[in-house]
Amino acid sequence: MEQIYREYSGKVLRYARSKISNPQDAEDICSAVFLKIQRGLPLYDSARSSLSTWIYSIAHNAVVDFYRRAHAAELLDEEIACTEDGFEDIYRDEMLEALAAALERLPPRESDVIILHYYTGKTLKEIADLMKMSYSNMKSLHKKALSRLKKLLQFAI
Amino acid sequence: MxxxxxxxxxxxxxxxxxxxxxxxxxxxxxxxESLSDEDLEKVSAAGDIDTARIGKEGEGQNGNE
Structure with missing residues (x-):
């Protein structure tokens, strides 16, 4: 357990801080996650998921529960707020490497649109304003970027 | 996707x-995004500190001359 804490406490805290603005709340979430890990460790099945995926799922669910308790679930992206998504297959470091490799092969503007929309959470309208483009051109750029990315990632995700 | x-x-x-x-x-x-008013205040405050520090350093240098 000590080794798990050493290896994952930074990741869990970083994740909680990226989702919850109050640092104390983020630390409380981190403590709750490690309590759940400690209790659940005897039941953890490495054949079903990697340790990293299992811990991420616990952290993710803890964040969603936090927002639900605070009656602020609407602040979370509905596609992120779901706790039963069956996407466990993508929660692997190799998937992130594949995504990074694919994004590196896109023209920078296309890669930026994907990152700003899907990671930073900006709307296409906001990105259009940032890039000083019309909304319709932004929609075309997003469509093109997504289509290219799909082709590059078809064997990965 | x-x-x-x-x-x-x-x-x-x-x-x-x-x-x-x-x-x-x-x-x-x-x-x-361009800096918000709050960010500009922080930059301005930081600038004040630097100005004060440079001013003091300048005074020190002048004093040594």
Whole structure:
């Protein structure tokens, strides 16, 4: 357990801080996650998921529960707020490497649109304003970027 | 694809893949929004501190002359 804490406490805290603005709340979430890990460790099945995926799922669910308790679930992206998504297959470091490799092969503007929309959470309208483009051109750029990315990632995700 | 991408990027917040982090940093830096009034105040305050420090250093140098 000590080794798990050493290896994952930074990741869990970083994740909680990226989702919850109050640092104390983020630390409380981190403590709750490690309590759940400690209790659940005897039941953890490495054949079903990697340790990293299992811990991420616990952290993710803890964040969603936090927002639900605070009656602020609407602040979370509905596609992120779901706790039963069956996407466990993508929660692997190799998937992130594949995504990074694919994004590196896109023209920078296309890669930026994907990152700003899907990671930073900006709307296409906001990105259009940032890039000083019309909304319709932004929609075309997003469509093109997504289509290219799909082709590059078809064997990965 | 949309959902999978969002979940994958959410996993990145946990896993912190360095290669992807570099791309994210570049994208966010390249398209950083203009500074808000609050940010400008912070910059201004920092400038004041620097000005004060430089002023004192200048006085010290003058005193040595």
């Amino acid at each position: 949309d959902k999978r991408l969002k979940r994958l990027f959410d996993f990145q917040r946990f896993a912190g893949n360095r290669r992807l982090a570099a791309l994210i940093e570049r994208a966010e830096f390249s398209h950083a």
